[in-house]
Amino acid sequence: ETGVTQTPRHLVMGMTNKKSLKCEQHLGHNAMYWYKQSAKKPLELMFVYNFKEQTENNSVPSRFSPECPNSSHLFLHLHTLQPEDSALYLCASSQDWTGGNTIYFGEGSWLTVV
Amino acid sequence: AQSVTQPDIHITVSEGASLELRCNYSYGATPYLFWYVQSPGQGLQLLLKYFSGDTLVQGIKGFEAEFKRSQSSFNLRKPSVHWSDAAEYFCAVGEPGGGNKLTFGTGTQLKVEL
Numbered sequence: 001e002t003g004v005t006q007t008p009r010h011l012v013m014g015m016t017n018k019k020s021l022k023c024e025q026h027l028g029h030n031a032m033y034w035y036k037q038s039a040k041k042p043l044e045l046m047f048v049y050n051f052k053e054q055t056e057n058n059s060v061p062s063r064f065s066p067e068c069p070n071s072s073h074l075f076l077h078l079h080t081l082q083p084e085d086s087a088l089y090l091c092a093s094s095q096d097w098t099g100g101n102t103i104y105f106g107e108g109s110w111l112t113v114v
Numbered sequence: 115a116q117s118v119t120q121p122d123i124h125i126t127v128s129e130g131a132s133l134e135l136r137c138n139y140s141y142g143a144t145p146y147l148f149w150y151v152q153s154p155g156q157g158l159q160l161l162l163k164y165f166s167g168d169t170l171v172q173g174i175k176g177f178e179a180e181f182k183r184s185q186s187s188f189n190l191r192k193p194s195v196h197w198s199d200a201a202e203y204f205c206a207v208g209e210p211g212g213g214n215k216l217t218f219g220t221g222t223q224l225k226v227e228l
Binding site: 040101 | 118146155156157158159160163165204208210211213214215216217218219220221
């Protein structure tokens with residue numbers, strides 16, 4: 001079983017749909033992250049939760065709504081997305097938000113907005 | 115703000131040849147430095163990291179990287195490349211005392227010719 005598991009691996013949604021991405025980590029970590037990976041652009045940190053509290057929100061549009069019910073689970077709720085939101089969304093975790101902790105990534109959820 | 119430059123978008127090497135991937139960063143002090151690898155359809159995996167001390171860092175899969183403060187560089191090397199090393203490689207920097215936020219480069223795609 002991989003340390004960080006993301007579902008679904010692929011998602012196609014219309015601009016008016018509501019969908020959610022799910023992430024679960026089995027590493028006993030306390031910090032969880034959402035990153036966006038677009039072609040030819042650096043990975044963009046979207047949100048960070050540390051001990052279930054949101055620590056970072058990098059000016060992400062409100063059509064992306066994160067939820068962290070406990071330290072092992074992280075969701076990204078998607079609503080009225082735009083085609084430019086099509087990307088690979090990576091979930092990650094680390095021991096906590098302390099700098100230098102190794103960040104472990106999931107395999108990602110490929111999102112296509114049509 | 116810190117930034118990371120990976121000047122080579124694509125690199126092709128023959129199997130068995132040596133490899134060097136370049137990474138330059140912009141940051142006022144010595145940052146935390148990381149190299150990650152991403153195989154097709156996979157998440158990112160940490161190869162190695164540097165915080166302080168010995169400037170030559172050994173990682174997994176036979177990779178090493180050298181921190182050169184005077185050049186603001188953290189180049190990744192491998193003496194003999196294997197076909198399975200074909201992947202995308204990302205350099206990243208973290209700010210000591212700035213939480214566990216990483217700034218990533220745009221990546222270098224490595225192709226290995228048999």
